[in-house]
Amino acid sequence: MELLHELRQKIDNFDDQLLELLNERMKVVKAVGELKNQEKSIIYRPEREKSIIDRLETQSQGALNRTAIEAIFQEIFAVSRNIELPEKVCYLGPEGSFTHQAAESRFGGMSEYIPLRNIRSVFDNVETGRVRFGVVPIENNQEGSVAETIDMLCEKDVKIVAELPMPIQFSFASLEDNTKNIETIYSKDIAFRQCREFLQDYFGEHVRFIEVSSTSKAAKLALQNPNSAAICSHIAAKLYGLPILFDNIEDSKDNVTRFLILAKDFVNQKSNEDKTSILAKLPDEPGGLVAFLQEFSERGINLTKIESRPARIKDSFKYWFLIDFDGHYHDAPVREVIDQNPGTVTFLGSYVKLC
Ligand SMILES: C=C(O[C@@H]1C=C(C(=O)O)C=C[C@H]1O)C(=O)O
Numbered sequence: 001m002e003l004l005h006e007l008r009q010k011i012d013n014f015d016d017q018l019l020e021l022l023n024e025r026m027k028v029v030k031a032v033g034e035l036k037n038q039e040k041s042i043i044y045r046p047e048r049e050k051s052i053i054d055r056l057e058t059q060s061q062g063a064l065n066r067t068a069i070e071a072i073f074q075e076i077f078a079v080s081r082n083i084e085l086p087e088k089v090c091y092l093g094p095e096g097s098f099t100h101q102a103a104e105s106r107f108g109g110m111s112e113y114i115p116l117r118n119i120r121s122v123f124d125n126v127e128t129g130r131v132r133f134g135v136v137p138i139e140n141n142q143e144g145s146v147a148e149t150i151d152m153l154c155e156k157d158v159k160i161v162a163e164l165p166m167p168i169q170f171s172f173a174s175l176e177d178n179t180k181n182i183e184t185i186y187s188k189d190i191a192f193r194q195c196r197e198f199l200q201d202y203f204g205e206h207v208r209f210i211e212v213s214s215t216s217k218a219a220k221l222a223l224q225n226p227n228s229a230a231i232c233s234h235i236a237a238k239l240y241g242l243p244i245l246f247d248n249i250e251d252s253k254d255n256v257t258r259f260l261i262l263a264k265d266f267v268n269q270k271s272n273e274d275k276t277s278i279l280a281k282l283p284d285e286p287g288g289l290v291a292f293l294q295e296f297s298e299r300g301i302n303l304t305k306i307e308s309r310p311a312r313i314k315d316s317f318k319y320w321f322l323i324d325f326d327g328h329y330h331d332a333p334v335r336e337v338i339d340q341n342p343g344t345v346t347f348l349g350s351y352v353k354l355c
Contacts, residue, residue: 022076026083033084043084044133044263046162047271049077050352054272078108090114090125091135096216096236102166102259103135104235123152126262133161134262140168141256143190149260150309153279153348154320159266160277160349164259170195170215172246173237174222174229179245184208186218187231195231198249216240258355267329268351274328275304275353278338279346280321281311289321292344299333302326326353 036043053073057066064072081087089107092099093115103113116122119136126134136152139145153160170191176182179202189211192199199209212218215232219240222230230242237244268274282288296303305324327334328350338345 025076026080029080029083036084042266043081043087044161045269046352047269047274049073050271052077074105075108078106079110082108082110086110086112087132088112088114089133089135090116090122090131092119092122092137093117094214094216096219096233096239097214098166098168098233098257099135099137099259100216101233101235102137102164102257105166106135106162106164106261107133119146119148119152123156123158123262126158126264127156129264132263134158135164135259136262137257138163138260139258141254141258142194142252145307147309150307150320150322151312153277153322154309154311154346158262158264160260160351161263161266161268162261162351163275163354164261165256165355166259167253168194168250168255168257169234169248170231170250171234171237171244172198172229172231172249173219173242173244175243176227176229177243177245179203179229181227182207182229184210184225184228185231186210186212186221186228188212188215188218191215191218191231194251194255195249197251198246256355266349268349270328270330270350271352273353274326274350275324276327276329276334276338276350277322277324277348279348280323280341280344281318281346282321282344284318292341295337295340296325299337301333301337 033043053066053070056069056073060069089103089111091097091103091113095115097115100113100115114125114131116125122134122136125131136149137146138149174182182203183206185199185203185207192209192211212221215230216236216239218230219232219236219242222228223240223242229245231249234244234247280292282292293303303323303325305322307322308319309322311318311320329335329338329347330350338347
């Protein structure tokens with residue numbers, strides 16, 4: 001017991017030092033915020049945050065790897081940004097959704113969050129400037145693209161600030177501490193599908209599976225109904241104070257959703273690894289797409305994604321192409337492709353490449 005006391009005393013001393021240093025850091029952050037305010041420049045600088053993480057990773061000699069450094073420092077950055085200027089973040093709801101979890105991973109516990117009922121509302125709120133940032137899913141590597149997000153990128157005047165890949169991990173949460181007492185499990189159809197092996201291993205035929213519209217609704221129901229449980233996101237369980245019995249119950253460990261952070265009129269500076277997204281509305285003629293793609297190949301630009309969506313113009317079968325490629329708007333070859341094709345190309349943003 002004496003040893004435990006000594007060790008905890010050491011931890012307390014480190015915490016005191018950390019707090020002092022963090023307070024000193026926040027004083028400097030505040031000064032940066034005032035400078036940005038005078039220059040009317042942007043608060044959120046994902047490329048600067050990435051370079052800090054890169055530098056700390058190379059310096060770290062102890063137990064902290066990149067993931068741990070990121071987890072700690074993303075929260076510090078989010079608190080810093082709130083000290084510079086508190087900003088609102090809207091996301092595809094409901095509260096406790098995976099998009100909420102993605103938003104919190106970048107904007108931290110101190111930001112003001114607004115859950116919205118659909119993807120169009122997120123774009124509307126960002127486009128009108130009512131809310132500074134919006135978070136929406138764009139694709140899942142098991143289920144494919146989110147068509148509504150691509151359609152809204154075509155329709156609305158917003159920019160991509162950052163991409164955010166997040167593993168989709170399900171939690172099994174219940175007020176019951178013994179799985180034998182569970183008679184009903186609530187969740188969304190897709191979550192039941194993705195946790196099949198866990199359910200087969202732990203539950204027999206006597207259990208009822210009830211599909212609801214969201215995993216956060218499932219968590220709420222599990223809280224209200226005895227002998228029940230929910231398969232939900234970590235954040236939903238936390239939100240409703242529902243104890244987690246098992247974490248990471250999904251069958252596939254490779255289930256990743258890519259989210260986008262959106263803002264109006266946003267220009268990121270270059271980092272050492274960027275990606276650019278554009279929309280191209282190409283002439284409806286033979287070779288139109290090939291000729292356009294040729295421009296990338298001639299300049300040695302590596303394409304990472306190309307996806308077509310109907311332009312939805314009456315009596316026409318024209319298509320928009322969403323194209324992602326390596327590089328930043330401030331790289332000469334990228335700028336050439338974009339600027340030499342006015343009318344055809346809409347620039348959506350250059351941002352730190354994370355996947
Ligand atoms: C302090 C700044 O503003 C924000 C906060 C950062 C931080 O806490 O280090 C880094 C980049 C910005 O998103 C800055 O631009 O340096």
